[in-house]
Amino acid sequence: MQTMFLKSGACIAARIRLLTNENHTTPARLAVAFWGDGAEKIIQGPSQIICDLESGACNPDAISNLLLRQNCTVLKYSGLHAKVVISTDGAVVSSANMSKNGLGGEDNSASRTIEAGYFIPNTAQEYEEIAVWFEDLWKAATEITSTDLALAKVxxxxxKRDRLKLEAITNPALKINSSSLLNPKIESKDLIRAVKKEVFTQISKSxxxxxxxxxxxxxxxxxxxxxxRAGVSLDYSSKKTNSSGAVTEKWITSKFGTKKYFDTVEKIEAILNIIKNDDFFSDEIRRFAESVQSTPPWRIKSNHQNS
Structure with a gap:
């Protein structure tokens, strides 16, 4: 077998699957910095994995799933940026992280980024150098604790929130006008704008x-x-108290109160679910409703109150 150029994420993924399938009894060794949702499914056989869990770019759910496997050991190394996969058959050195962006989806859909790499057979001199490099890194890597996973999730x-906000700002197709959901004038009683009549009608049905x-x-x-969440600038004001300022997620959640806090959270989650699934609303609005629902600003507070 000869050294082979891998010209796309799909080519890289196919070769990694061969190196890490269930037919191997010796663990595959992977030093891959970042792991995306579902990427762990590519690895079927026994494995030793090093990732950069502390970067914020590594999906903690994917790592948790790998840690649950009996035939898999996962360590972390801060600052890792390599993408190297080694088995007894050879090694892949590439630009692709273990993610749908880098390798494509399970349905063979194309990766979203331009990737390339090399397959190095186990007969090449470079293969031994790669193996030694991995072993040195493995010795320096550390175990992953439950605290590490909790911090990684935060x-x-x-x-995710910051990326979606940036995308909304830089991508005109994702821009949302506040008038699509809210009345133009601020309600004096509640400090902020009320929802439009047709929006309220759609929500109140449930x-x-x-x-x-x-x-x-x-x-x-x-x-x-x-x-x-979509990056729209909104303000609040009250003539009675002479208070005003920019509306933020933190400011909104501070209005939930204490007695009805969890009831409010429950109803907001229900409203977000309605908006997310109702084609009455635009695709952009539904997308950001899903973003708030999946990474809500009240999660830390509600967990604290439950403890």
Whole structure:
């Protein structure tokens, strides 16, 4: 077998599958910095893995799934940026992380980035050098604790929020106008804009036995969260208290109160779910509703109150 140029993410993925399939009894060795959702499914046989869990670019769910495997050991090494896979048959050195972006999907869909690499057979001199390099790195890597995973999850979710906000700012196709969800004028009682009548009508269909004003207030909070997540600038103000400022996710969640906090969270989650799944709303609005639902700003607070 000869050294082979791998000209795409799909070619890299195919070769990695061969190196890490269940037919191998000796563990494959992977020093790959970043792992995306579902990427662990590519690895079928026994494995030793080094990742950069502390970077914020490594999906902690993928790493957790790997740690649950009896035939898999995962360590972390901060600052790792390599993408190297070794088995007894050879090695792959490439630009691709273990993610759908780098390798493509399970359905053979193309990767979203331009990737390339080399397969080095086990007969090549470079193969031994790669193996020694990995063993040195393995000795320096450290175990992953539950605390490491918890911190990685916080970083991962924060990164997802920031990335989506940046995409909304830089991609005109994702821009949302506040008038698609909210009235133009701020309500004097509630400091912020109320939801548009047609939006409230669409949301209220799924709620029974809730006072109309309370539902309107919660719906407004939910819509403000969507718009803020999308990078829309919104403000609040009150003539009575002379208070004003920029609406942020933190500011919105501070209005949930304490007595009805969890009831409010439950209803906001329900509203986000309605908006996410209802084609009455634009694709952009539904996308950011899903973003707020999947990485909510109240998660840390609610966990703290449950403890």
């Amino acid at each position: 970083k991962w979710e924060s990164r 709620f029974e036995n809730i006072e109309r004003h309370r539902l309107g207030k919660i719906a407004s909070w939910a819509c403000h969260l969507i718009l803020v």
